[in-house]
Amino acid sequence: MQPASQPRPLSKDEIAGARQKNKATTRPAIPGTAPLADPRLDWKLLRALAFDPVRFQHDQQQIALGAKNEQTAMVRDTLAPIDDVEAVAYVGPRYEEMRALGEAALSRGEVAVVVLNGGMATRFGGVVKGVVDVFDDRSFIELKAQDVLRASYEYGAKIPFVLMNSFQTNDATNDHVLARGRFGLDADQILTFQQSISLRMNPDGSLFIGDDGQPSYHAPGHGDFFDAIKRSGVLAELEKRGVKTVLFSNVDNLGATIDPAIIGHHLAAGAEMTAELVEKRRTASGKWDAGASPALLNGRARIIEGFRLPPDLPVKEYPDFSTNNFLFSTAALKKPIELERFVVRKTVDDSPALQLESITCEASSELKLHLLRVPRDGEHGRFFPIKEPIDLEAMRPLVKARLAQSSPITPGLKALATDVATAVFERYGRQPEMLSFGPGRANLIGEHVDNFGGEKVPTKSIPFAIDRQIVLGGFRTDDRIIEIASLNLGSTISFSLDALSQPGFQLDEGWGRFVQAVAVELLERGHSLSGARGCLKGNIPGKGVSSSAALGGALVLGFSSLFGLDLSRDELVEISRAAERRTGVPCGYLDQMASVHGRPNGAVVVGFFGGKKPSCEAIPMDFGDARIAGIDTGRTRDLKTSQYGARMREALEVALPLFAKAIERGTGRKINALSEITAADFARFGKLETIGSKTAVKRVRHVVTEMARVEAVEKILKSEANDKAAQIGLILDACHVSLRDDFEVSCPELDFLVDTAKRHGAYGARLMGAGEGGNMILLAPADRLAAIVEATVAEYAVAFPERKTVSFDVAASTGTGMIPLSLAIKGP
Ligand code: GLA
Numbered sequence: 001m002q003p004a005s006q007p008r009p010l011s012k013d014e015i016a017g018a019r020q021k022n023k024a025t026t027r028p029a030i031p032g033t034a035p036l037a038d039p040r041l042d043w044k045l046l047r048a049l050a051f052d053p054v055r056f057q058h059d060q061q062q063i064a065l066g067a068k069n070e071q072t073a074m075v076r077d078t079l080a081p082i083d084d085v086e087a088v089a090y091v092g093p094r095y096e097e098m099r100a101l102g103e104a105a106l107s108r109g110e111v112a113v114v115v116l117n118g119g120m121a122t123r124f125g126g127v128v129k130g131v132v133d134v135f136d137d138r139s140f141i142e143l144k145a146q147d148v149l150r151a152s153y154e155y156g157a158k159i160p161f162v163l164m165n166s167f168q169t170n171d172a173t174n175d176h177v178l179a180r181g182r183f184g185l186d187a188d189q190i191l192t193f194q195q196s197i198s199l200r201m202n203p204d205g206s207l208f209i210g211d212d213g214q215p216s217y218h219a220p221g222h223g224d225f226f227d228a229i230k231r232s233g234v235l236a237e238l239e240k241r242g243v244k245t246v247l248f249s250n251v252d253n254l255g256a257t258i259d260p261a262i263i264g265h266h267l268a269a270g271a272e273m274t275a276e277l278v279e280k281r282r283t284a285s286g287k288w289d290a291g292a293s294p295a296l297l298n299g300r301a302r303i304i305e306g307f308r309l310p311p312d313l314p315v316k317e318y319p320d321f322s323t324n325n326f327l328f329s330t331a332a333l334k335k336p337i338e339l340e341r342f343v344v345r346k347t348v349d350d351s352p353a354l355q356l357e358s359i360t361c362e363a364s365s366e367l368k369l370h371l372l373r374v375p376r377d378g379e380h381g382r383f384f385p386i387k388e389p390i391d392l393e394a395m396r397p398l399v400k401a402r403l404a405q406s407s408p409i410t411p412g413l414k415a416l417a418t419d420v421a422t423a424v425f426e427r428y429g430r431q432p433e434m435l436s437f438g439p440g441r442a443n444l445i446g447e448h449v450d451n452f453g454g455e456k457v458p459t460k461s462i463p464f465a466i467d468r469q470i471v472l473g474g475f476r477t478d479d480r481i482i483e484i485a486s487l488n489l490g491s492t493i494s495f496s497l498d499a500l501s502q503p504g505f506q507l508d509e510g511w512g513r514f515v516q517a518v519a520v521e522l523l524e525r526g527h528s529l530s531g532a533r534g535c536l537k538g539n540i541p542g543k544g545v546s547s548s549a550a551l552g553g554a555l556v557l558g559f560s561s562l563f564g565l566d567l568s569r570d571e572l573v574e575i576s577r578a579a580e581r582r583t584g585v586p587c588g589y590l591d592q593m594a595s596v597h598g599r600p601n602g603a604v605v606v607g608f609f610g611g612k613k614p615s616c617e618a619i620p621m622d623f624g625d626a627r628i629a630g631i632d633t634g635r636t637r638d639l640k641t642s643q644y645g646a647r648m649r650e651a652l653e654v655a656l657p658l659f660a661k662a663i664e665r666g667t668g669r670k671i672n673a674l675s676e677i678t679a680a681d682f683a684r685f686g687k688l689e690t691i692g693s694k695t696a697v698k699r700v701r702h703v704v705t706e707m708a709r710v711e712a713v714e715k716i717l718k719s720e721a722n723d724k725a726a727q728i729g730l731i732l733d734a735c736h737v738s739l740r741d742d743f744e745v746s747c748p749e750l751d752f753l754v755d756t757a758k759r760h761g762a763y764g765a766r767l768m769g770a771g772e773g774g775n776m777i778l779l780a781p782a783d784r785l786a787a788i789v790e791a792t793v794a795e796y797a798v799a800f801p802e803r804k805t806v807s808f809d810v811a812a813s814t815g816t817g818m819i820p821l822s823l824a825i826k827g828p
Contacts, residue, residue: 111159128172163192180618182622210348248326323382409823443594548585598814675703757776
């Protein structure tokens with residue numbers, strides 16, 4: 001064993017510099033004095049966050065006396081390697097046993113997830129790390145929450161999601177959680193608590209004063225978890241809910257998903273604390289990973305923080321280091337766990353500063369420890385730390401692939417996936433290699449505007465993905481034939497990829513045209529496809545929730561997975577929409593944006609920029625005690641007789657030029673898109689005498705008023721109002737009137753359903769989607785929704801006996817995604 005090498009002590013100049021800067025403002029911490037009398041201290045903050053002045057002053061004195069510094073943190077006792085660490089196997093009977101044990105605990109609701117979310121992302125521009133976008137507009141916290149939702153569905157238990165925030169991250173995190181609709185988790189499923197706070201010191205122990213002339217506060221390391229979770233009452237709450245095991249990880253490690261085998265190992269070991277270890281590797285600079293390591297300290301297994309260890313610990317003997325993923329038993333967390341606070345040196349405002357931090361792994365000195373070697377990357381990889389923007393760039397594809405297993409799969413979707421997997425097996429004698437899904441969509445507001453945005457001024461809609469999907473399962477072949485069976489329709493389509501590029505090729509008439517159109521779009525974009533077999537099944541109700549966007553998304557993502565195309569969500573949208581347009585529907589971006597970008601409990605505010613890539617912002621969809629349902633008219637909008645194309649022409653080819661001319665003449669302003677016509681423009685120029693076409697006036701009035709309605713709904717959704725449903729209901733009603741009278745895409749069936757639902761007490765109702773049939777949505781008090789729908793459907797059956805109607809729940813759910821094969825295929 002090499003003797004511990006000493007970290008570089010501060011130079012005299014550095015210390016003098018620090019003293020100089022602080023001279024005028026602080027007194028050195030001399031034992032026996034009261035250095036915390038500094039008038040600039042924010043005692044309200046300090047007290048609220050459990051600052052311990054006695055302990056702090058003691059530390060100050062220790063530092064002033066030289067009794068505590070970076071050197072004193074170094075381990076001095078005998079270290080020895082540990083050589084009997086079990087690794088999770090991921091195959092075989094032991095694995096199955098551990099997995100079953102973990103699954104049982106999860107199903108009993110005995111597991112909670114704790115995420116360490118105290119840190120700022122200094123290297124990401126100083127924002128709160130947890131809210132940094134990782135991919136597809138999903139933040140670290142959102143991706144963690146998504147895994148919790150996934151596992152909650154999978155094991156049928158409401159898994160608590162606990163965030164440990166710091167004074168720096170608390171507000172921004174809470175705002176983010178609300179802005180993202182709590183990621184689809186129930187309100188009581190998210191628990192937060194704050195860690196405590198402390199003060200930075202100068203190297204001599206006196207209070208550090210920053211460039212702003214104020215004391216400098218910091219969160220005292222994640223080891224504060226043990227105190228903070230107790231103090232906040234969160235531990236007691238978890239115990240009350242029956243939680244026995246807590247899964248603990250850093251917010252930036254997205255590999256730390258809920259894995260039943262890992263939980264099983266922890267339980268089987270009867271441990272109070274299980275540490276997940278991975279193999280050390282050389283980093284890009286050629287140095288070995290540095291971090292906390294397992295070792296025997298005076299004969300006892302411990303995890304020891306990296307800065308306490310000799311830097312030349314031989315990797316051969318100490319091949320593992322800690323991921324900072326731990327499992328704790330809640331019973332053990334109740335014990336008083338007193339952790340040492342170590343001196344950590346920082347540079348703050350270009351001056352050296354000391355802060356005292358306690359480190360979670362050091363609890364291994366007090367708790368019965370179990371060590372578990374876990375895979376670092378790959379399908380079950382558990383260590384993907386992202387410390388700098390460059391890590392994010394490098395890891396994004398890996399993290400994305402790793403988290404494909406983490407989409408929240410609702411029970412209905414799982415049932416579809418199981419049916420599809422079974423059908424593939426029965427038909428082809430083999431299991432599918434992938435299962436993809438695309439959801440239907442609903443649109444809260446912003447109807448018939450998506451083709452009217454301009455390059456600078458967009459039109460907007462607020463749509464969302466719903467919990468009804470189409471699932472595609474299949475495998476790849478090399479015979480250049482695509483064959484897909486629809487379980488709903490009982491028909492199979494089959495075509496040769498080579499035929500698609502033959503001169504004079506025409507798309508099929510039936511549903512196969514969608515599949516062909518997707519294949520053509522992929523080929524034309526230079527992707528290579530080699531052939532596939534598969535089955536499809538969906539549970540999308542009626543005609544107005546865009547089963548075509550659902551199918552498009554499932555196909556594009558499914559092919560992307562089978563042929564390794566690695567398409568982004570933006571590409572899914574682009575290709576799926578282009579394919580639909582190829583089948584003859586001149587649709588805008590609304591359907592694909594909603595279906596692909598949807599998230600649980602949330603909608604997206606989509607901005608349409610004249611055929612260019614739309615913008616997309618997540619927005620919570622929380623109406624309090626109100627919910628949305630849909631009712632289908634049973635009347636199909638026929639592609640051939642549909643007014644959709646005619647409306648687009650009337651608006652774009654007739655109304656736009658007439659308005660542009662009038663507005664330019666009156667104001668000198670050039671108008672390039674309907675979105676550029678303001679309400680004031682319309683009030684001034686939108687008259688029959690000025691425009692000369694009643695139809696043009698009506699179409700534009702719809703667009704102008706609809707834009708105002710979208711804006712109003714966006715404001716309400718983002719507000720704290722407690723009558724959101726009632727306010728939005730009125731706007732839905734106005735939207736229907738506008739679609740009926742100005743855009744003229746309603747029909748007697750839709751008008752009847754809307755009026756009847758209103759009469760029975762809905763807050764609001766409107767036709768949804770293209771209109772001329774299809775379906776409508778209504779917003780109603782949750783406890784009366786079913787009764788209102790039932791009464792409306794009953795009256796409809798009398799008024800339109802020839803129409804077959806369906807009603808359905810419209811819950812915002814996850815956008816286009818992959819389904820883990822293990823969910824749908826049981827057994828080896
Ligand atoms: C259909 C189209 C969409 C959109 C809506 C109306 O669903 O596919 O692009 O135009 O109608 O809002």
